Amino acid sequence: GAGVSQSPRYKVAKRGQDVALRCDPISGHVSLFWYQQALGQGPEFLTYFQNEAQLDKSGLPSDRFFAERPEGSVSTLKIQRTQQEDSAVYLCASSQYMVTETQYFGPGTRLLVL
Amino acid sequence: AQSVTQLGSHVSVSEGALVLLRCNYSSSVPPYLFWYVQYPNQGLQLLLKYTTGATLVKGINGFEAEFKKSETSFHLTKPSAHMSDAAEYFCAVTESGGSNYKLTFGKGTLLTVNP
Numbered sequence: 001g002a003g004v005s006q007s008p009r010y011k012v013a014k015r016g017q018d019v020a021l022r023c024d025p026i027s028g029h030v031s032l033f034w035y036q037q038a039l040g041q042g043p044e045f046l047t048y049f050q051n052e053a054q055l056d057k058s059g060l061p062s063d064r065f066f067a068e069r070p071e072g073s074v075s076t077l078k079i080q081r082t083q084q085e086d087s088a089v090y091l092c093a094s095s096q097y098m099v100t101e102t103q104y105f106g107p108g109t110r111l112l113v114l
Numbered sequence: 115a116q117s118v119t120q121l122g123s124h125v126s127v128s129e130g131a132l133v134l135l136r137c138n139y140s141s142s143v144p145p146y147l148f149w150y151v152q153y154p155n156q157g158l159q160l161l162l163k164y165t166t167g168a169t170l171v172k173g174i175n176g177f178e179a180e181f182k183k184s185e186t187s188f189h190l191t192k193p194s195a196h197m198s199d200a201a202e203y204f205c206a207v208t209e210s211g212g213s214n215y216k217l218t219f220g221k222g223t224l225l226t227v228n229p
Contacts, residue, residue, distance in 0.1 A: 004157070031215065042118075042204050042219030043158070056216070091157060103217065105150075105157035 002026065004106035006092050012112045013082045021077045021109045025094030032075050033103060034067055035091040043091050049075060061086075082113045116141050116207050120220035128228050133177075133192040135223045137205030140186070145207040147188045148217065149179055152202045161203075164188065175199070200227045 035043035051072035150158040162173025
């Protein structure tokens with residue numbers, strides 16, 4: 001079956017631009033996660049949704065980062081006024097429920113801010 | 115908060131040799147433990163996970179890992195490396211308590227396999 005998909009796969013933005021990154025989770029998966037992976041580092045947790053409810057946004061680096069999942073399926077991560085330090089790969093993952101359930105990862109969106 | 119240490123950012127082995135990738139975590143409370151593999155320009159793929167029960171866990175592609183509570187370790191092994199195993203490997207643990215949905219990753223170990 002279809003896995004987690006993300007779009008765009010690559011995004012180049014000028015500093016100060018707003019960007020929107022899309023995640024399509026596996027159909028029926030309740031939980032959705034966003035992670036940020038800087039070059040040469042492991043992924044770091046950004047935020048977590050259970051259905052449409054954002055239960056944890058403790059990992060968002062600043063108030064320029066905003067995520068939503070209005071209908072409990074597709075999610076969008078928005079970054080306002082992008083900065084060079086926002087350059088990273090943004091990974092989306094989904095799981096059927098949570099805790100011991102496997103998180104299935106998408107291919108990521110590579111964001112480069114110039 | 116949990117922390118994960120992967121010893122060796124880069125491991126190089128010969129084809130057919132033993133693969134050993136090390137992972138230690140910080141919590142005294144046994145978390146759930148995972149190994150993921152990442153091929154270039156692809157997302158993370160689960161190799162194996164430990165939740166409860168048998169401490170020796172077998173995964174895909176011939177990999178296995180052993181949970182050792184006394185050593186707070188979860189090292190990944192494969193008896194005989196194949197060229198297709200070349201990739202980056204990440205160890206991850208869940209947070210404890212109410213944030214147990216959150217994965218904390220190590221910095222990764224890049225495995226190269228020489229012919």
